[in-house]
Amino acid sequence: MKSINNTILLEDERVDGAEKVNGKAKYTAEHKLPNMAYAVFVTSTIAKGSIKNLDITKAIAMPGILDIIYYANCPAVPGYNPIAAERPKNVSEWRGFKVLYDNKVRFFGQPIALIVADSFENANAAIRFVKAEYEVEKFETNFDKARLEPANLKAPINYKRGTEKKFKEQAFFVEGEYNIPIEVHNAMELFATIAYWEGEDKLTLYDKTQGPKSTQSTMARTFGLVDKNVRVIAENVGGGFGSGLRSWPHVPAACIAAKKINRPVKLVLTRPQMFSLVGYRPQSWQKLGIGADAAGNFIGISHEAISNTSRYEDFREGIVEASKFLYACENVDTKYSLLPLDLSTPIWMRGPGEATGCFALESAIDELSYKLKMDPIQLRIKNFTAVNPENKLPFSDINIKDCYAYGMEKIGWKNRPTIPGSLKENGMLIGYGMSVGVFGAGKGTASVRIVLSNDGKLLLECAVSDMGPGTMTSMSIIAADAMQMPIQKIKFKLGDSDLPPGPSQGGSGTTSTVGSAVDLACRTLQQKLKEMAIQLAPAFAGITADAMEVKNEMVISKTDANTKIDISALLKLANQEKIDLTIASNGKTAAQLKFTSNSFSSHYVKLAVNPKDGSIKILEVVTTGDAGKIISPKTARSQMIGGVVGGIGMALTEKLEFDHASGQITNASFGAYHVPLHSQTPKTDVWFVNKPDVNMNEIGAKGIGEIALIGFAAAVTNAVYNATGKRVRDLPITPEKLGYKTVKA
Ligand code: MOS
Numbered sequence: 001m002k003s004i005n006n007t008i009l010l011e012d013e014r015v016d017g018a019e020k021v022n023g024k025a026k027y028t029a030e031h032k033l034p035n036m037a038y039a040v041f042v043t044s045t046i047a048k049g050s051i052k053n054l055d056i057t058k059a060i061a062m063p064g065i066l067d068i069i070y071y072a073n074c075p076a077v078p079g080y081n082p083i084a085a086e087r088p089k090n091v092s093e094w095r096g097f098k099v100l101y102d103n104k105v106r107f108f109g110q111p112i113a114l115i116v117a118d119s120f121e122n123a124n125a126a127i128r129f130v131k132a133e134y135e136v137e138k139f140e141t142n143f144d145k146a147r148l149e150p151a152n153l154k155a156p157i158n159y160k161r162g163t164e165k166k167f168k169e170q171a172f173f174v175e176g177e178y179n180i181p182i183e184v185h186n187a188m189e190l191f192a193t194i195a196y197w198e199g200e201d202k203l204t205l206y207d208k209t210q211g212p213k214s215t216q217s218t219m220a221r222t223f224g225l226v227d228k229n230v231r232v233i234a235e236n237v238g239g240g241f242g243s244g245l246r247s248w249p250h251v252p253a254a255c256i257a258a259k260k261i262n263r264p265v266k267l268v269l270t271r272p273q274m275f276s277l278v279g280y281r282p283q284s285w286q287k288l289g290i291g292a293d294a295a296g297n298f299i300g301i302s303h304e305a306i307s308n309t310s311r312y313e314d315f316r317e318g319i320v321e322a323s324k325f326l327y328a329c330e331n332v333d334t335k336y337s338l339l340p341l342d343l344s345t346p347i348w349m350r351g352p353g354e355a356t357g358c359f360a361l362e363s364a365i366d367e368l369s370y371k372l373k374m375d376p377i378q379l380r381i382k383n384f385t386a387v388n389p390e391n392k393l394p395f396s397d398i399n400i401k402d403c404y405a406y407g408m409e410k411i412g413w414k415n416r417p418t419i420p421g422s423l424k425e426n427g428m429l430i431g432y433g434m435s436v437g438v439f440g441a442g443k444g445t446a447s448v449r450i451v452l453s454n455d456g457k458l459l460l461e462c463a464v465s466d467m468g469p470g471t472m473t474s475m476s477i478i479a480a481d482a483m484q485m486p487i488q489k490i491k492f493k494l495g496d497s498d499l500p501p502g503p504s505q506g507g508s509g510t511t512s513t514v515g516s517a518v519d520l521a522c523r524t525l526q527q528k529l530k531e532m533a534i535q536l537a538p539a540f541a542g543i544t545a546d547a548m549e550v551k552n553e554m555v556i557s558k559t560d561a562n563t564k565i566d567i568s569a570l571l572k573l574a575n576q577e578k579i580d581l582t583i584a585s586n587g588k589t590a591a592q593l594k595f596t597s598n599s600f601s602s603h604y605v606k607l608a609v610n611p612k613d614g615s616i617k618i619l620e621v622v623t624t625g626d627a628g629k630i631i632s633p634k635t636a637r638s639q640m641i642g643g644v645v646g647g648i649g650m651a652l653t654e655k656l657e658f659d660h661a662s663g664q665i666t667n668a669s670f671g672a673y674h675v676p677l678h679s680q681t682p683k684t685d686v687w688f689v690n691k692p693d694v695n696m697n698e699i700g701a702k703g704i705g706e707i708a709l710i711g712f713a714a715a716v717t718n719a720v721y722n723a724t725g726k727r728v729r730d731l732p733i734t735p736e737k738l739g740y741k742t743v744k745a
Contacts, residue, residue, distance in 0.1 A: 014635060015473045015492070016236075016466075025236045028208045029192035033264040036194070037066055038120040039257050041111040041250070041273065042130045047663025048139035048342045051103040051112060051132050059115065059129035064122030066261050068130065069253075070113040074100040075260055077252065079222030092221040096313050096345055099249035100256060105134065106312055107344045108141075108663040109276040111249060116257050116265060139342035142660040143283040144179075146339055147306050153337040155314060159324060161390075162331030166300030170291030174367045175302075178288065178360040179730040182308075182656035183281040183649070184274070185349050186675060187467075189238025191278050192268040193251050195258035202229045207251060209234050210244035211504025212463050216497040218247045223255060235495040237505075240467035241646070242348040243278045245506045250277065275668035279347030280656065281356070282307040284319060288360040296372050296382045298329040303360070305336045307353075310345040314338055317353030322710075323361050325596075326438050328385035342663060348506070350646055351709035354439050359650075359731070362435035362714035367727060370420070376718070377404050377413070377434060388596040396595035396695035400436065403602040403624035406687050407434060410622045411604035420725035428608035428617075431723025437710030441597040441627070441693075441702035442509045446517040447500035447584040450525050454571035454578065456553055458483065460521065461493045464502035464514050469705060470635030471510055477632050478515045478699060482522035484551030492518075500582050508599060508703025511631060516697045517585035524583050526550040529567060536573045537565045588697070595695045599627040601707035603647070603715040609723045614735030616652060616720065621684040623712075628693035628702040636704055640686040643708020648676045650709070651716035652732050 019025040044051075056068045078091040080098050087093070099111050113130055117123035146152045167173050194206040203225060209215045212232040220230045237244065250267050258265040269277055284307040291300045303323040309315045320334035349355075369376035381401060387394050407413070416432035417423040423430040451459040460479055466472060472492045480487040493499065503513050530545040533555040540548070540555075540563065547558050555570060557563035571579070604622040609615070623640050630636045653674040657667045667673045692700025717728050726738050736742060 014470050015476050015487070020236070027189050027236050027238050028194065028206045028234065029190065029266065029268045031194055031206045033194060033196055036264040036266055037116050037118060037261060038123045039114050039116045039254060039265050039267040040123040040127060041253070042113040042115060042127050043273070044105045044108060044110045044112050044132070046105055046134045046136050047108040047141060049105050049137040050135045051105065052135050053133040054113060055131040056113065059126040062122065062126040062129060064118040065115065065126050066118060067116045067257070068113055069100055069116065069257055069260060071101060071103050074256060077222060077256060078224040088224045090221065090226070091224045094222050094252065097249055099253045106310065107276065107342055109273070109665065110344070111253065111277070114253050114257055116261055139663050141341055141343055141658050141663040143308050143339060143341060146341060147285055153306060153339055156335055156337040158335050159320070160333040163300070164333040165302050166331035167289040167291030167302050170299050171294050172368060172371050173289060173291035174364050174371060175287065175289035176364060176367065176729050178286040178363065180284045180356055180359065181731065182283045183349060183654045184656055184673065185241040185243040185278070185280070186274060186670070186673070187239025187241055187243060190269050190271065190274060191248065191250060192266065193254040194264060194266045195254040196264040197259050197262070201225055203255060204231045204233070205251070206233050208237055208244060209247065210237065210240045210465055210467050210506050212465055212495060212497040213501050214504045215247050215251065219251065219255060222252055230497070232497040233495065234465045237465050237467040240505070241350040242352065242506065244467060245348060245504055248278050271670065272668040275656065275665050275673070276344050279345065279349070281349035282309065282315065282346035284356050286319065286357070286360040288323070288364045290364050290368050292368060292372060296374050296379050298327055298383045300331040301329050303334045303357070305357070306339050307356070308341045308343065308346065309338045310343055311340045313345045315346045317348060319353035319357040322354055322357050322438050325388045325390040326361070326436065327380070327383040328389055329383065350643070351437070351439070351706045354437070354706065355650070355710045358435065358437055358711040359713045362711050363717055363729060366433065366714065366718040366721065377408060380404070380436060391596055393594065393596040396597040397628065397691070397693040398600060399626045399689040399691060400600045400602060402689050403600065403626055407602050407604040407622050407624050410685050410687070411606055411620060413604070416722060420722050425608065427611070429611055429723040430606070430608055431719040431721065432604070432606050433715045433717070433719025433722055434602060434604045435711040435714035435718060437601040437603065437707045437712070438598050439508055439703070439706040439710055441512060441599050441696060442507060443516055443588050443592070443697045444503050444509060444513040445584065445586050446502045446514045447582055448514070448517040448521040449500045449580070449582045450521040452525060452567065452579045454568045454576070456489055456568050458485065458490045459493065460490070460518055461499040462502035462514050462517065463494070463497050463499040464510055465495045465505050467505050469639050470632055471505065471514070473635055474511055474632040475514060475518050478518045479522055482519050483526070485553050508705040508707070511701050511703055512697050515631065515699045515701055517583065519699050520585045521581065521583040524581060525579060528579060528581065529555050529570065532570055532574055533565055537570065539563050539565065592695060592697065597693070597696045597702065599625065599702040599704060599707045601625045601711060603712045605715045605719040607716065607719045607723060609720060609738070614738040614740035616733065618648060618680065618682050618716070620682055622687070623684060623708070624687045625704050625707055626689045627704045627707065628691065628696060629700040630688045630690045631701050636688065637686045639704050640708045641684050644684050644712060645676050645681050646709045647712025648680060648716070650731060651713040652676065652680065655732055
């Protein structure tokens with residue numbers, strides 16, 4: 001494994017940073033096509049039932065209205081046909097709620113009609129003139145109530161190794177129930193789609209998505225088109241956090257409208273619609289027990305979970321996974337069931353189920369540490385394992401103990417009181433807390449086109465998207481490192497399904513997957529250059545490729561630095577303007593599959609609780625990542641800080657609220673759904689082990705997107721316990737949950 005050449009990386013800037021801050025970078029809704037029409041949804045005002053009559057007569061006569069599309073006049077969509085035998089063979093049934101298809105209402109705020117107009121203003125003005133008459137049905141949106149009835153639960157998945165509920169027989173055990181409300185991704189950029197048909201069978205989409213290839217394939221399967229006739233462009237994505245990992249109903253809606261009126265159509269969701277139409281972290285209930293012997297060895301872990309899904313689709317995530325393998329423990333049992341409610345379908349939200357599960361697991365370990373009168377970090381070290389106890393494979397690398405050492409030192413762990421509520425500073429109760437996060441580190445398939453021009457410029461292309469973490473930058477760094485050439489001469493192009501196929505950006509997999517393909521493409525190019533030099537440059541006659549290297553834009557002999565040729569000169573010699581290769585990188589090799597790979601994190605919080613009113617101020621955060629080699633230090637640090645902000649939101653502020661009498665979300669705005677304020681996000685120290693995981697992939701880099709958030713909420717609740725002696729297992733923590741009454745002004 002070679003190290004990063006620091007002379008190349010001195011300019012640690014985001015390669016797309018300037019364009020993003022000066023406004024040149026275009027996001028989906030900013031595109032404007034000739035003759036474009038504007039569409040808006042009319043949404044349901046009941047949670048469940050059917051539409052007896054939808055009166056559009058008044059609305060359609062409004063100025064500028066081109067069409068109002070709803071179940072009664074919606075053109076047939078091949079993928080909407082539920083009968084497999086009737087669908088053309090390249091068509092799959094649309095997964096989930098079929099927008100504009102039938103008169104059924106499945107959740108409050110469901111689109112029931114699409115108004116298409118010559119302007120956004122005219123489209124909006126017509127919304128209130130569309131009148132729906134409903135046949136209302138009984139519905140349920142109340143998770144806390146519905147989960148108590150066992151008949152409401154479905155699709156349980158059980159796991160057991162050793163003896164079930166063994167934890168209860170131990171000298172020291174804890175058991176607790178944990179509740180996390182629905183949280184919403186709420187990326188800054190609104191979801192938007194611009195659909196444009198060139199004839200019957202060719203569709204172009206500008207779409208906010210985390211996966212241009214995934215959107216391409218979904219829309220091709222839905223409308224019965226060949227993949228290459230669907231182009232999806234998502235050059236810049238203003239945040240996703242998981243919400244862009246599938247195509248939601250607004251995407252086919254824009255396509256249907258564009259086809260029906262034979263004009264490009266732009267459909268942008270409103271901020272309130274971002275709370276109900278593009279997924280959310282499902283509400284969850286968990287019961288977790290851990291039992292240990294007197295020395296602190298974990299003997300049994302039991303983890304039960306329920307999370308909500310919609311009535312029309314099952315969504316399941318990794319809530320109970322970490323409990324199976326993060327610590328050494330012989331007896332583990334888990335059970336995970338779904339609770340369908342009359343809501344839209346949830347989806348992965350940053351850290352997904354693992355963030356939910358690690359909140360419970362990392363809280364319970366903290367609780368157990370007090371019972372054992374043992375330091376919680378020592379307790380974790382005591383139960384450390386280098387072999388995954390679930391699949392028995394060794395971790396490709398695990399350096400979590402280095403994270404503990406750094407975090408303890410940096411947060412001042414030695415000042416942590418062992419008796420909760422015993423430390424005061426300036427009249428405030430002070431607490432320290434920590435937690436661990438873990439997420440799978442994968443490596444999938446990706447193709448990269450690499451083009452080296454005779455002016456020395458290097459272009460790389462892949463149909464991945466970048467929802468914000470800085471993929472263009474990290475891929476450019478990987479290429480600069482592999483080619484040993486200046487990053488300024490490299491351009492990485494992404495965000496277009498026409499480019500060589502790449503993965504969706506999700507599951508912390510982009511750097512490993514696309515980065516490995518970039519690395520392979522560079523090495524293939526270097527091999528090609530060496531072969532060309534041997535063939536064409538007399539100086540290299542008789543030298544083997546192994547004895548040569550490519551660096552500083554030259555092909556050079558390893559043994560004689562005077563035997564060299566400029567790459568541009570070599571291309572001229574070959575009479576070639578450029579070398580143009582497309583290289584496919586596969587998933588893990590047989591050698592890499594002998595290991596199990598994860599990224600790890602640990603988080604440290606020092607906070608103050610005001611004893612008068614229970615308000616919490618986080619004073620300091622240290623967050624550490626064990627994710628192999630860090631490719632792009634600046635953007636990696638930003639990712640970790642972003643995870644901390646998300647974690648503070650999860651711990652202290654975020655909760656989707658419902659009026660269960662109507663099934664309506666009551667806080668669908670940034671004014672009422674609180675993401676952390678700048679003043680709530682303290683100084684954050686970010687540290688990485690930064691050691692290449694050589695067993696994982698060729699570049700030694702694992703993902704950090706999820707581990708930045710996973711576990712964080714528990715560091716906060718653990719610190720609150722340390723400060724007050726109050727264990728909060730229901731997020732978010734409010735003064736009421738600490739026993740304080742809210743004083744109304
Ligand atoms: Mo992430 S929840 O895999 O976008």
